[in-house]
Amino acid sequence: MKISSLKLYALAYLVFLYAPIFLLPLFAFNDGTIIAFPLKGFTTDWFAKMAENDTLRHALTNSLIIAVTSSAGATILAVFAARASTRYKFKGKGGIMGLIMLPMVLPDILMGMSLLLVMLEVLRVNLSIATVILGHVIISLPYAIAVLQTAFATLDQSLEEAAVDLGETRMSTFRLIVLPLVMPGIISAFLISFTISLDEFIVAFFLAGNQPTLPTYIFSQLRFPSAIPVIMALGTCLVAASILLLSVAEFFRRRGIKRTGAKDTGGFL
Numbered sequence: 229m230k231i232s233s234l235k236l237y238a239l240a241y242l243v244f245l246y247a248p249i250f251l252l253p254l255f256a257f258n259d260g261t262i263i264a265f266p267l268k269g270f271t272t273d274w275f276a277k278m279a280e281n282d283t284l285r286h287a288l289t290n291s292l293i294i295a296v297t298s299s300a301g302a303t304i305l306a307v308f309a310a311r312a313s314t315r316y317k318f319k320g321k322g323g324i325m326g327l328i329m330l331p332m333v334l335p336d337i338l339m340g341m342s343l344l345l346v347m348l349e350v351l352r353v354n355l356s357i358a359t360v361i362l363g364h365v366i367i368s369l370p371y372a373i374a375v376l377q378t379a380f381a382t383l384d385q386s387l388e389e390a391a392v393d394l395g396e397t398r399m400s401t402f403r404l405i406v407l408p409l410v411m412p413g414i415i416s417a418f419l420i421s422f423t424i425s426l427d428e429f430i431v432a433f434f435l436a437g438n439q440p441t442l443p444t445y446i447f448s449q450l451r452f453p454s455a456i457p458v459i460m461a462l463g464t465c466l467v468a469a470s471i472l473l474l475s476v477a478e479f480f481r482r483r484g485i486k487r488t489g490a491k492d493t494g495g496f497l
Contacts, residue, residue: 254267256460256461257270263456274460277458278461278465284445284458286440287441290436290439290441291425291441291443294357294361295364295425297361299368299418299419299421301361302368302369302372302417303372306372307376307410309325309328309369310379311380313325328373331367331370336428336431340434340435343359343363343431355436355438356436356439359437360431362435363434364424364428367424367428368420368424368425372420372421373417379409379413387405391405412480419473419477423474423477426442426466427466429444432444442466446462446463
């Protein structure tokens with residue numbers, strides 16, 4: 229069977245992209261401090277040392293606080309933005325939505341530098357976990373909106389009209405009819421935002437101050453060869469967690485599309 233050049237290119241691209249990820253668990257379980265073949269043996273000591281590291285646990289706690297808080301904030305704001313963009317017509321809607329979605333295409337380093345200047349020179353606040361949360365809300369918001377726009381756009385407006393005709397208010401209709409139907413999309417948007425925030429490095433590097441996050445901690449440890457195996461173990465856990473979160477998000481996305489009867493145009497996985 230002949231394989232086209234396009235398929236060969238796609239296969240080579242996928243191997244180049246994902247091969248380093250598959251190497252992570254190999255070296256995480258390798259009984260050696262040097263990242264090279266041949267492997268010396270099987271061990272779980274690096275995972276044990278990772279669990280005993282107090283600085284790592286502090287960085288992980290900070291990252292989880294930032295991820296949960298920023299994801300909740302981004303998802304709430306995305307609900308309002310997606311609802312307004314899909315349900316109502318108002319002057320300047322295209323330009324407003326374009327500005328909100330702009331962080332999706334702007335370089336992260338530009339976002340980090342701009343937010344740093346705003347925090348220090350305009351708002352004059354001290355860099356802390358709160359400033360990182362604000363930055364991550366801005367970065368995660370476009371992705372949450374992209375997910376929720378699909379969820380709101382596939383809703384049948386006749387359901388809302390029927391509820392209003394039966395005596396429900398606009399607020400109760402939104403709470404009792406709309407929210408349950410788009411809830412899978414809301415959960416998916418939250419999980420996507422959580423994954424983005426947990427993995428984000430550049431904005432956290434600029435805005436965290438002296439509070440370490442998990443990505444900044446990993447970056448600081450790459451200078452020490454003896455810490456590399458522990459970082460490999462940590463990377464293995466992060467890859468597994470990211471795949472799990474994205475899989476759950478995709479499940480809820482497909483569940484929401486199935487509930488509303490819309491056409492599935494493709495998702496995250």
